[in-house]
Amino acid sequence: MENTAQLVQYILTGITIGAIYALVGLGYNIIYNVTEVINFAQGEFVVLGGLVMVFMTNTLHLSLPVGFFLSVGIVTILGALMDKLTIQPIKNATVLTLIIITIAVSIIFKGLAMLIWGRDPYTLPAFSKAPPFTLFHAIIQPQALWVLGITTVVVILLSLFFRYTMVGKAMLACADSPEASRLMGIPVQRMVLISFVLSAAIGAVAGIVITPISLMEYDRGALLGLKGFGASILGGLGSFSGAVIAGLILGLIESLCAGYVSSGYKDAVALIVLLLVLFIKPSGFFAGKRASLKKF
Amino acid sequence: MEPLLETTGITKHFGGIQALNDITFKVRPGQIKAIIGPNGAGKTTLFNCISGVLKADKGDIKLNGQSITGFPPHKRAQAGISRTFQNVAIFPEMTVLENVLVGRHCRSRCEMLQAGFRTRSMRNEEREIVEKAWNFLEFVGLENQTEKRAGELPLGDQRLLEIARALATEPKIVLLDEPAGGLNTKETERLAELIHQIRDSGITVLLVEHDMNLVMDISDEILVINFGERLAEGNPKSIKSNPDVINAYLGEDIDYSDL
Amino acid sequence: MGYEKKKILCLILFLVIFPVLVNYIPAISNYLEVMIFAGIFCLVTIGLSLLMGYAGQISLGHAAFLGIGAYSSGILTTKFGLSPWLGILAGVALSSAIAVVVGIPSLKLKGHYLAMATLGFGEIVFIVFNEEVDLTGGPSGFADIPYLHIGSFEFTSELTYYILVWSVVLIGLFFALNLIHSRVGRAWKAIHGNELAAEAMGVPTSKYKLKIFVLSSIYASIAGSLYTHYICFLNPSSFDLFWSIKFVMMVIVGGMNSVWGAIIGTVLLTYLGNEWLTAFKHFDVLVYGFILLLITMFLPGGIVSLPEILKSKRTITR
Numbered sequence: 001m002e003n004t005a006q007l008v009q010y011i012l013t014g015i016t017i018g019a020i021y022a023l024v025g026l027g028y029n030i031i032y033n034v035t036e037v038i039n040f041a042q043g044e045f046v047v048l049g050g051l052v053m054v055f056m057t058n059t060l061h062l063s064l065p066v067g068f069f070l071s072v073g074i075v076t077i078l079g080a081l082m083d084k085l086t087i088q089p090i091k092n093a094t095v096l097t098l099i100i101i102t103i104a105v106s107i108i109f110k111g112l113a114m115l116i117w118g119r120d121p122y123t124l125p126a127f128s129k130a131p132p133f134t135l136f137h138a139i140i141q142p143q144a145l146w147v148l149g150i151t152t153v154v155v156i157l158l159s160l161f162f163r164y165t166m167v168g169k170a171m172l173a174c175a176d177s178p179e180a181s182r183l184m185g186i187p188v189q190r191m192v193l194i195s196f197v198l199s200a201a202i203g204a205v206a207g208i209v210i211t212p213i214s215l216m217e218y219d220r221g222a223l224l225g226l227k228g229f230g231a232s233i234l235g236g237l238g239s240f241s242g243a244v245i246a247g248l249i250l251g252l253i254e255s256l257c258a259g260y261v262s263s264g265y266k267d268a269v270a271l272i273v274l275l276l277v278l279f280i281k282p283s284g285f286f287a288g289k290r291a292s293l294k295k296f
Numbered sequence: 297m298e299p300l301l302e303t304t305g306i307t308k309h310f311g312g313i314q315a316l317n318d319i320t321f322k323v324r325p326g327q328i329k330a331i332i333g334p335n336g337a338g339k340t341t342l343f344n345c346i347s348g349v350l351k352a353d354k355g356d357i358k359l360n361g362q363s364i365t366g367f368p369p370h371k372r373a374q375a376g377i378s379r380t381f382q383n384v385a386i387f388p389e390m391t392v393l394e395n396v397l398v399g400r401h402c403r404s405r406c407e408m409l410q411a412g413f414r415t416r417s418m419r420n421e422e423r424e425i426v427e428k429a430w431n432f433l434e435f436v437g438l439e440n441q442t443e444k445r446a447g448e449l450p451l452g453d454q455r456l457l458e459i460a461r462a463l464a465t466e467p468k469i470v471l472l473d474e475p476a477g478g479l480n481t482k483e484t485e486r487l488a489e490l491i492h493q494i495r496d497s498g499i500t501v502l503l504v505e506h507d508m509n510l511v512m513d514i515s516d517e518i519l520v521i522n523f524g525e526r527l528a529e530g531n532p533k534s535i536k537s538n539p540d541v542i543n544a545y546l547g548e549d550i551d552y553s554d555l
Numbered sequence: 556m557g558y559e560k561k562k563i564l565c566l567i568l569f570l571v572i573f574p575v576l577v578n579y580i581p582a583i584s585n586y587l588e589v590m591i592f593a594g595i596f597c598l599v600t601i602g603l604s605l606l607m608g609y610a611g612q613i614s615l616g617h618a619a620f621l622g623i624g625a626y627s628s629g630i631l632t633t634k635f636g637l638s639p640w641l642g643i644l645a646g647v648a649l650s651s652a653i654a655v656v657v658g659i660p661s662l663k664l665k666g667h668y669l670a671m672a673t674l675g676f677g678e679i680v681f682i683v684f685n686e687e688v689d690l691t692g693g694p695s696g697f698a699d700i701p702y703l704h705i706g707s708f709e710f711t712s713e714l715t716y717y718i719l720v721w722s723v724v725l726i727g728l729f730f731a732l733n734l735i736h737s738r739v740g741r742a743w744k745a746i747h748g749n750e751l752a753a754e755a756m757g758v759p760t761s762k763y764k765l766k767i768f769v770l771s772s773i774y775a776s777i778a779g780s781l782y783t784h785y786i787c788f789l790n791p792s793s794f795d796l797f798w799s800i801k802f803v804m805m806v807i808v809g810g811m812n813s814v815w816g817a818i819i820g821t822v823l824l825t826y827l828g829n830e831w832l833t834a835f836k837h838f839d840v841l842v843y844g845f846i847l848l849l850i851t852m853f854l855p856g857g858i859v860s861l862p863e864i865l866k867s868k869r870t871i872t873r
Contacts, residue, residue, distance in 0.1 A: 038667035086848060095666035096613060097851060100807060103800060105613075106849035111841025118837075222796050226678060229671055240634040271675040271682075278672045279660035320757035347755055385755075387748030390741070397738070398745045404701030404738050408766060412730040420735065460685065465757050513853025 001265060005137035010259040011252065012135075014143040016213065018251020019058035019151035021208035021270070024228020025235060027199035033175035033194040033238050034188075037098050041106035043225025044113075051113055053208045054122040064127060072204045075269065078109070079200020083193050090134065113218035121217040124208075130148055143157030147209045154205060158198075158255025162240075167194060175238070209234070212246045223267060227254075230274035236284025245286045298361065299375075300325040300536045301469055306345055306355035308524075310340075315341045316524045319355070323469065328501045329490060330515040332535075334506075334544060337505040338524040341380055343471050346502075347379045348372045359468070374402045377469035379460040380475060382504075383452050388447030392438055395446050395457055396429040399464025403428075432460040436490065459490065463499070471495065472503040476510050488514050512536065520544070557730060562815060566728075569719050574714055586830070587713050591785060594720035595778045597818050598761065600805045601724075601731050602774030604817035607806055610767045611747030613670050615799050616677025620772040622684055622794030623650045623778025629700045629789045630690055637715055639703045645778040650776035651769045653832060658743075658768040660805035677799045678833060684791035696790025703784045716785055723781065725816075727774060731814050804847050810857025819858050 029207055031039045052074050056067030080104050090097065126143040127212040133140055174181045182188050207216060231250050235242025238252045250270050258266035277284065299322035308316040323329050330337050344350035346357060348369035353455045357365050359375055367375065380401075387395050392534055410418040417463065433439045436456040446457060455475055462470050472491070476484045484507060491514055497499050505511050511518065512532045520527040520535060522544040528535060535541055577587045599621055606612050627646030629638040637645075658831065661672045684691050691697070703710045703719070710716050734740045741765045744752035755762045783789055809820020824846075832839045850857060856864075 020703065038671070040670075075611030086852065090852065096607075096611075097855065099613065099667060100803070100851045103803075104844050104851060107800070107840060107847060111838070111844050114840050142763050165746050211824050222674075223678065225828075226671070227676055231673075233671075262686075265682065266684075268682045270678050274675050275660075275672060275679075278664060278668055279677075282664065282668060349755060368759075369754040370757050370759045373755060379755055381752065381755075385743050385749045385752035387752065389748055390744055394741055394744070398753065398758065399756050401738055401742055401745075406738055408734065408739055408770065411739045412733050413735075414733045422737065453731060461756060547710050 002137075006114070006259065008129075008136045010255045011137065012140060012144060014255030016147050016251070017255065018231075018248035019147050019208045020224070021227050021231040021250050022244045022247025023151060023154060023202050024224060025104055025231030025247050026155070026240060027206075028232040029238050029243055030171075030199045030202070032232075033197045034171055034191050035052035036089070038229070039089070039196075039199065040099065040102040040225065041221075041259050042199065042203060042228060043221035043223070044106045045075055045079065045200045046207035046210075046224050046228075047113055047216060047218065047221040048078065048109060049204030049207025050124070050211035051117050051122065051207075051218070052204070053211060054117070054216065055127045056126060057124055058060075058122070066070035066210060068288065071208055072201050075204035075207075076197050076201045079203075080193060080194045080261070082200075083196035087192065088189060106225070110218055110221055117218055119218060121215040122211070123215050124212045127209075128152045141213065143209075143212045147213070150205060150209050154202060155240075158202075158240065171195060185228055200250045227270045228272065230270050230277070231269060232284065233274060234249035234277050234284055235286045239284065239286065242284055242286035246284070297324050299323060299358075299501070300360060301346070301359075302358040303342075303346065304356045304358075306342065306357070306482040308341055308345060308350065311509040314524050316345065316352070316521075317328065319524075319526055320519065321519050321526065321529060323500060323502055325468075325499070325500050326495065327516045328385075328495050328503070328514050329517045329519065330511045331502070331504045331519045331521065332506075332511055333527070335336075337521045340473060341524075342521070343379065343473050343504060347377055347471055350476050370402065373465050373467075376466075377471065378462040378465040378467035379471035380455070380462050380473055382473040382477065384451065384458055385456055386446045386454055386461070388445065390446055390459055391426060391442065391544060392444050392446050393426075393433065396432055396461050396464045397425055399432070399461040400425045400428060401465075403464075403466055415555075420460045429464055432464045435463065435493070436460040451478045453479070455479065455487075456490075460538065463494065465497060469500040469502060472505075474504055474506060476505055476507045480536045484510055559815075563728075563732075564602075566818075567725070568585050570725075574717060583587075583811055583852065587706060587717055589826055589829045590822075591713065591717050591720050592782075592829065593822045594717070594724045595785075596805065597724050597821045598727050598778035598781070599775045599802050600821045601727050602771030602805045602810075603813050604811065605734070605743070606767050606771040606801070606822065607867055608811035608813065609735065609747060609815070610743035611766060612764055612768065613666075613803070614673040614768070614771070615670050615796075615803060616675075616680070617771065617775050617802050618794045618796070618798035619677040619680035620650050620678060620775035621779040621782070621798070622791070623653060624776030625771075625783040625789055625794070626691055626779075627685065627776070628780035628785045629697070632784075632816055633697065633700050634690075638712070639780070639784050643777060646776045646780050647773050650772045654769040654772035656812040658765045660765040662768060674796065674799070678796055680793050681791055683711070684794060692790070692792060698788045699772065700783055700787040700789065702787065703781075710784070720785075723777065727777075728814065728818070731778055735814070739763070739766075764787035803845070804843065808846060808850050808857055811861035812856065813859050816857045816859040839868050 010236050026047065027042045028038060031037055049071055052071040053067055054260060056062045056071055086105055090101065098132050101238060127146045128142050130142040164173055170186045171191050171194065173186060174188055231247035232251065233245045235246030250273060253273060254270050259271045300321040304320050304321040306316055319342060331342065334337050341350065356363055359377060364372055364375055387398065404421050406418040406421050408454060430439065433442060436459055438453060438456055440459060450525040474537055476487055479487060488510055491501055515532055518532055518535045519529045520541050527544060528541050530536045571589060574587055575584055599617060603614065603617055605613055624646035627649050628639060628642035631642040631645055632639050657676050661669060664672055684692050710719050742758045745758055746763060747758050750760055805820040805824045806817050808824060809818065810816025830843060834841065854860065
């Protein structure tokens with residue numbers, strides 16, 4: 001009995017953290033699809049989401065929904081500023097320049113976080129006051145359900161956005177062919193802005209929901225970003241469903257490895273998977289036919 | 297006579313599109329041979345398969361009777377196939393001289409340790425590399441611009457530089473991909489002369505070209521391909537009067553009187 | 556040395572005068588030690604500048620090679636009693652072996668993918684340093700690493716170590732400059748300019764990309780060993796991801812297209828980190844971020860491109 005309880009525990013922890021990787025992976029995909037830029041600051045959105053929420057809740061004592069939307073809003077503005085001030089002004093940038101610029105921005109975000117919150121980890125109260133309950137003898141934190149629920153909502157909202165709204169469809173068109181989209185009168189620059197806004201918002205949401213479980217500190221961004229990138233690569237860069245499946249798988253592998261193999265190396269597992277995918281099949285394993293690699 | 301270059305049954309697909317189907321042809325040493333065909337016929341694809349930039353799905357490529365099908369591009373260069381590119385692929389940030397020096401790479405040997413410590417053999421080899429490169433720059437007439445950044449040259453000179461760089465590899469056969477593209481009449485005349493000189497120096501020339509005047513003027517033999525298939529092959533005279541060829545070119549935007 | 560003679564002479568002159576200056580100006584008395592660190596980092600960035608600026612490949616994981624060199628030296632000398640010089644050689648051997656294994660699949664990737672792969676690699680190595688407690692001492696590290704010595708002479712004083720480190724840097728610089736002005740360096744530049752054309756002109760591109768990756772890992776590994784035998788104490792924090800990014804930053808701030816840029820950027824940023832920014836303890840990360848961003852956006856050629864830009868501005872205003 002104890003063994004099953006343990007297994008269930010690991011699986012649940014795995015998909016909870018996997019959901020976060022999925023969200024980060026989605027963030028990469030949205031920007032990549034429109035701009036073919038990999039945003040190295042993606043992980044920092046998650047950190048900032050969590051830490052701004054800490055400020056809203058623990059310092060300003062705002063209620064959960066108010067704090068949630070304000071935090072997402074602030075990080076979203078930062079995402080928009082990042083695009084307006086650093087990405088848009090650069091014309092004819094080489095890939096290397098774009099990599100360096102997004103890295104520079106990620107350092108700035110990290111520096112800001114360190115300046116404001118210092119080096120200590122912070123926590124948040126769980127969203128609901130319900131006590132942990134047991135399932136197959138495993139103890140389950142209600143916050144895990146919040147993570148999964150909110151991730152599901154985000155994924156559904158995103159797919160509705162891309163399928164049914166004009167802006168969403170226009171963004172997909174930009175992804176297929178930026179030149180043709182420009183000729184068709186789609187304001188590509190605005191689409192780029194929206195992609196940054198969206199992925200900043202998604203990152204912030206991920207940060208807010210995970211902080212009550214795993215705490216948050218200023219320098220978590222790089223690792224979160226790398227693992228999220230692992231999700232988007234494993235799923236096939238640019239593929240939304242791929243990123244979700246791959247994120248959950250990565251989370252599961254990580255949690256099972258931490259449980260049964262070595263907890264010290266749990267962070268390395270996701271990275272080794274990332275490297276293996278890059279080395280063996282950089283186009284990913286879960287992408288549909290359409291999501292093929294561009295420019296790589 | 298033994299063919300210098302021989303392809304048998306070259307076939308290449310891109311997804312569902314057949315770019316080349318069963319192309320078989322020969323180039324004899326000392327020839328100037330042209331490949332022509334309407335836009336999208338597969339000429340550049342064929343060049344890419346011969347130079348190794350693309351891997352053919354099927355078929356065999358022989359140079360001097362030896363199969364080079366499995367060779368990566370740099371080994372084909374070593375074996376004696378060099379080329380220019382349709383869209384001019386010089387190294388824009390390097391000087392004109394340096395561009396040609398790179399062409400000497402496969403004819404020199406100094407490795408990292410010798411180069412890093414600048415050994416005597418390295419310095420001797422370097423002197424020889426530079427000397428040879430100068431010869432090729434003089435050959436195409438760029439000897440007065442050697443220290444310019446290659447990217448700053450006008451298109452005509454960039455094409456000449458590309459030819460010099462290709463010749464610097466001391467090829468047995470040089471593949472020229474639309475060498476007259478973007479050149480004016482005078483530059484094209486100069487090019488025709490240059491191609492003759494290349495052949496006279498003992499190098500076989502295979503070219504893809506749209507300028508029919510040039511092709512008919514300089515080629516010993518012409519291969520016509522259309523929709524990836526071999527349509528006709530022969531001397532310029534027979535190609536001009538070939539009804540299949542005329543048919544294929546109908547609707548193409550060229551001067552029919554040239555054919 | 557047929558080329559850049561003046562620059563080399565200037566550098567040597569500066570290196571000779573510097574310790575004298577430091578000796579007479581009490582306000583900068585600790586500058587000599589900072590210069591030792593700057594020299595060690597210069598070794599890393601000279602290699603990185605060849606990799607990035609000349610061959611056009613990015614690595615966001617070079618702190619890992621610094622660490623591999625450092626730990627090889629540290630562990631072999633402290634726990635197995637080997638001579639530090641053998642430790643350095645062992646580090647070089649291990650670094651190049653790992654660089655080959657990681658480089659072969661990585662260098663098939665381009666742009667963002669290569670950046671992420673090297674970033675992931677660096678992070679994995681960092682985790683190994685933390686987790687292999689028996690060997691590395693884990694997060695708290697280990698001490699009592701011996702000094703370098705020749706016979707009975709030990710490199711313990713700042714001045715002797717300064718001379719040692721910068722001599723190695725000068726050798727590394729000569730080697731790099733010689734390479735740049737050779738067929739090997741031209742092959743790298745050609746790969747940077749147009750990989751397809753380089754290959755068609757007979758350059759075995761994957762082999763040459765691997766060569767520079769391995770060479771740059773050797774530079775970093777030697778730097779790591781020199782670092783270890785100077786501070787005689789090791790823990791993983793000097794080899795984390797932020798250090799990898801800092802090295803890239805040094806190369807870019809100085810100017811990626813020249814090894815001189817790497818040296819200038821490295822010395823500048825080392826002083827910034829160790830001296831000038833210490834007053835802004837909590838700002839430093841932020842300042843680094845802004846420096847990198849502003850240089851990339853407004854001075855993409857780095858500091859070494861300044862004279863040329865000023866010159867062309869002057870001719871325009873005339």
